[in-house]
Amino acid sequence: MAYPYRHEKETRVLSEGFGDPGARTVAGWKNYGGYQGIARALEIGREATIEEVKRSGLRGRGGAGFPTGLKWSFMPKDTRRPHYLLCNADESEPGTFKDREIIRWTPHQLIEGCLVGSYAIGASHCYIYLRGEFFESTRVMARALEEAYEEGLVGKDIMGSGVDIDITLHVGAGAYICGEETGLMNSLEGRRGEPRIKPPFPAAVGAFGMPTTINNVETLAAIPHIARHGGEWYRQWGTDKSPGTKLFCVSGHVNRPGNYEFPLGFPLMELIEDVCGGMRDGNALKAVIPGGSSVPIMSADDCRDCTLCYEGVEAAGSMLGCASVIVMDETADIVKQVRRMAYFYSHESCGQCTPCREGTTWATQILRRIEDGRGTEDDLDTLIEISEQMTGTTICVLSDSLAMPIISSIEKFRDDYLALIRRGERMGAA
Amino acid sequence: MSEARFHNPGWAGNTGEFELSEADVRGSEYAGDLPPEGGHPSTAASHPFMLVERDPDAPLFEGPYQARFEKIRGRYPTAMAALLPTLNLAQELRGHVSPETMDEVAALLGLSSAYVRGVATFYTMYNKRPVGRFLIQVCTNISCNLCGADEVLAAFLEHTGTELGDTSADGNFTVAEAECLAACGFPTCVQINERYFEDVSVADVPRVLARLKAELNGGDAAPAPE
Ligand SMILES: Cc1cc2nc3c(=O)[nH]c(=O)nc-3n(C[C@H](O)[C@H](O)[C@H](O)COP(=O)(O)O)c2cc1C
Ligand code: SF4
Ligand code: FES
Numbered sequence: 292m293a294y295p296y297r298h299e300k301e302t303r304v305l306s307e308g309f310g311d312p313g314a315r316t317v318a319g320w321k322n323y324g325g326y327q328g329i330a331r332a333l334e335i336g337r338e339a340t341i342e343e344v345k346r347s348g349l350r351g352r353g354g355a356g357f358p359t360g361l362k363w364s365f366m367p368k369d370t371r372r373p374h375y376l377l378c379n380a381d382e383s384e385p386g387t388f389k390d391r392e393i394i395r396w397t398p399h400q401l402i403e404g405c406l407v408g409s410y411a412i413g414a415s416h417c418y419i420y421l422r423g424e425f426f427e428s429t430r431v432m433a434r435a436l437e438e439a440y441e442e443g444l445v446g447k448d449i450m451g452s453g454v455d456i457d458i459t460l461h462v463g464a465g466a467y468i469c470g471e472e473t474g475l476m477n478s479l480e481g482r483r484g485e486p487r488i489k490p491p492f493p494a495a496v497g498a499f500g501m502p503t504t505i506n507n508v509e510t511l512a513a514i515p516h517i518a519r520h521g522g523e524w525y526r527q528w529g530t531d532k533s534p535g536t537k538l539f540c541v542s543g544h545v546n547r548p549g550n551y552e553f554p555l556g557f558p559l560m561e562l563i564e565d566v567c568g569g570m571r572d573g574n575a576l577k578a579v580i581p582g583g584s585s586v587p588i589m590s591a592d593d594c595r596d597c598t599l600c601y602e603g604v605e606a607a608g609s610m611l612g613c614a615s616v617i618v619m620d621e622t623a624d625i626v627k628q629v630r631r632m633a634y635f636y637s638h639e640s641c642g643q644c645t646p647c648r649e650g651t652t653w654a655t656q657i658l659r660r661i662e663d664g665r666g667t668e669d670d671l672d673t674l675i676e677i678s679e680q681m682t683g684t685t686i687c688v689l690s691d692s693l694a695m696p697i698i699s700s701i702e703k704f705r706d707d708y709l710a711l712i713r714r715g716e717r718m719g720a721a
Numbered sequence: 722m723s724e725a726r727f728h729n730p731g732w733a734g735n736t737g738e739f740e741l742s743e744a745d746v747r748g749s750e751y752a753g754d755l756p757p758e759g760g761h762p763s764t765a766a767s768h769p770f771m772l773v774e775r776d777p778d779a780p781l782f783e784g785p786y787q788a789r790f791e792k793i794r795g796r797y798p799t800a801m802a803a804l805l806p807t808l809n810l811a812q813e814l815r816g817h818v819s820p821e822t823m824d825e826v827a828a829l830l831g832l833s834s835a836y837v838r839g840v841a842t843f844y845t846m847y848n849k850r851p852v853g854r855f856l857i858q859v860c861t862n863i864s865c866n867l868c869g870a871d872e873v874l875a876a877f878l879e880h881t882g883t884e885l886g887d888t889s890a891d892g893n894f895t896v897a898e899a900e901c902l903a904a905c906g907f908p909t910c911v912q913i914n915e916r917y918f919e920d921v922s923v924a925d926v927p928r929v930l931a932r933l934k935a936e937l938n939g940g941d942a943a944p945a946p947e
Contacts, residue, residue: 296906373798385862385901423809423846424902426915433764440761459763459796464805465846467900481804483843499798540906542864548906584863584901615905617864628863635862635900641843 296549298566302528304536305512306552308397315435317442320399326444328515329406333452340411344514346522348534352389353379353470353507354583354612356533356601359514363412365494367502370413375498377479377505378405378419380428381463381470384583385635386615389538390508392550394421394428397512398435402445402458404511407518409456412504416457420475423463432460467639471687472505474641485641486687507613509538528554533600533611543618544571555600559607562599563618574620578704582612584632585692587699588625609699625704626711629696630658636693647690650681654697661708664715671701671708758785762792775816777851781825786814790829800830808841817848853888853895855933857881858912861898864905869923873909874898876926893937894930 296309308314308323320326332340345360366374378401382390394401405417421429436458439445447455461479463469469478473487476498497503513535517525526534533555539562542548546568553562559579563569570576576591581599587609589597597607604611619628637651654677660666678694685691701708759765782790793806807830811822818841827837841847848856859865859874874896878885881894888895904910907919911929918929 382903383901386864386905387901388903388905388907391903422903423844424912427917433760436764437760440763445763457763462806462809463846464809464844466844478805479802480799481801481840483840499802542905542908543867548864548908550906580863617867617905619867623867628866631861631863631866638900 328518332407332518343522347517347525352509366412373501374414375503376409376414376417380421380508383467386583386617387613388540395431398432400512404514407514415455418461423465468641530556530600532602540615544620556598559597577621578619580617582610583615586610586612587695590703625707629700644685646681646684666712758788762796765789765792777815779814857896858899860902860910862901865908868908870909876923
């Protein structure tokens with residue numbers, strides 16, 4: 292057994308090279324068809340490359356699901372000013388662990404995606420913003436990039452095309468908010484990683500004041516395949532609104548957590564029951580957070596017919612986000628986990644907006660109080676009220692990201708909150 | 722649990738139960754150190770900046786570090802953009818970023834001290850004060866938490882005899898809580914200096930610590946026998 296996070300039902304496009312250390316070399320990656328995507332892009336030209344990506348229907352894998360080809364087409368055609376491509380490798384959404392896997396197993400897949408992306412948007416410089424904690428992935432990436440430079444795949448006159456594209460690894464220093472696109476730009480420029488007010492949008496004024504496109508690692512990893520085989524080919528998987536394959540990071544109370552690649556639209560329960568070997572200790576399913584910690588929590592009931600695509604998870608009352616499926620069984624303490632999330636967001640709030648800075652702190656304190664048995668039923672109303680004030684009122688959506696789990700958990704698991712409140716009252720009375 | 726524990730094959734620096742070795746996973750050439758002066762300027766800042774060996778009084782920057790600093794400085798359109806990588810380099814050398822270090826970095830890049838301090842304090846990976854030879858950061862975020870991360874954290878505190886955030890009397894260990902480390906499928910994930918230890922359970926904690934101590938004594942990093 293080489294790489295245990297495998298299942299026969301998987302469709303491996305991005306993850307084909309996972310588990311094969313050889314895939315980390317240029318020669319090894321070429322065995323997987325590597326560097327043919329950039330060759331074809333250079334052949335068909337910028338505009339046609341963007342058209343292929345549009346045709347594929349690929350949607351951003353960093354959480355928001357924005358169509359990638361459309362995003363690229365916002366870049367100005369006039370390239371006399373420098374353009375930049377930023378690769379967002381700051382992966383720090385709790386529950387998400389796919390980008391790290393892509394980087395450390397198939398670094399050339401990402402390099403090639405960065406090349407195609409840079410070429411398409413007319414950028415001669417791409418920065419890969421790696422999360423500071425990713426020491427090992429960064430080293431793997433550094434080795435791969437050195438080799439790609441040696442082979443003339445990156446740098447001046449790539450593959451003899453006359454096109455220059457440099458790729459630089461930029462390592463962060465620990466701050467969740469630097470994953471937000473404009474926070475990342477500030478951080479790259481050597482500032483505090485505070486998100487910027489939009490507009491102006493990055494395609495007009497981005498990194499170093501220049502037109503900039505930012506894409507997630509998994510988005511860019513899909514690009515070489517689309518460039519090589521065409522957009523139609525990519526649409527053989529997934530649904531009309533969510534084409535292609537996606538890595539699902541499953542964590543929590545399942546027997547075989549891990550990264551599994553499936554066409555979008557794969558049934559959630561099949562993922563849990565079949566692919567991940569069912570629930571740990573044969574326990575009953577209680578809740579699932581389907582898209583990383585920033586999306587509404589789903590009850591076991593919501594999960595039953597849920598399919599894992601953007602529209603499928605939305606119909607089930609949540610969001611696909613980055614498809615980080617956090618599974619909780621009947622032993623899970625929902626209030627404790629929501630409190631832990633609230634603590635996380637209060638710790639990571641950059642502090643620019645009052646509703647976020649104050650809201651995350653207050654919510655953490657109230658949740659802590661409830662958890663300790665000192666809460667009242669009124670606290671639940673206060674939590675909802677705070678959460679509503681935190682929604683749609685701030686520069687970035689970090690604030691909304693906490694509001695969603697709080698509101699949904701009170702809606703769906705009110706009994707869990709009430710049990711703690713009642714127990715506290717009984718103990719107080721005794 | 723019904724089945725045998727399911728281990729991440731990634732280089733976990735773990736205690737050796739999974740079937741792939743570190744060399745299998747990383748490729749033997751990846752396990753070696755990168756050259757101190759850095760390779761291509763594009764990769765020159767990508768070293769781990771938390772090492773066991775460090776000298777709080779090391780000069781900024783000399784010899785190979787000077788070469789790396791220049792590569793970093795040269796690859797951005799502005800001096801300001803070199804700030805984070807330069808602070809990383811300073812921490813790699815000195816182990817923490819003191820106010821004096823911030824001032825020196827400010828002078829090197831032509832920025833004001835107040836500006837550099839404002840930026841450095843925004844980022845959690847800059848140790849504002851000295852830490853132990855091993856900085857043990859236990860992820861207690863949701864996925865790890867669901868699988869017992871709080872107990873793993875408690876076990877590290879107990880076995881190192883420290884309080885959260887403090888350093889053990891022998892200067893070897895600082896234990897802290899971490900946010901999600903992007904290894905959520907392999908709980909509990911513990912970052913120790915530049916390494917991830919994955920699938921760490923309470924029972925693994927003494928073995929992990931024994932291994933770290935062996936490394937300090939110059940012993941090889943082989944896992945303790947089962
Ligand atoms: C608080 C916050 C944190 C984010 N963190 C990440 C992250 O770690 N990685 C990522 O790729 N996108 C992250 N995003 C999303 C980015 O802002 C951006 O939408 C994404 O990188 C765009 O790439 P895509 O279109 O390829 O998905 C975050 C957004 C917010 C609001
Ligand atoms: S919402 Fe929060 S994290 Fe986002 S910019 Fe405002 S204060 Fe900062
Ligand atoms: S929750 Fe622990 S690594 Fe993600």
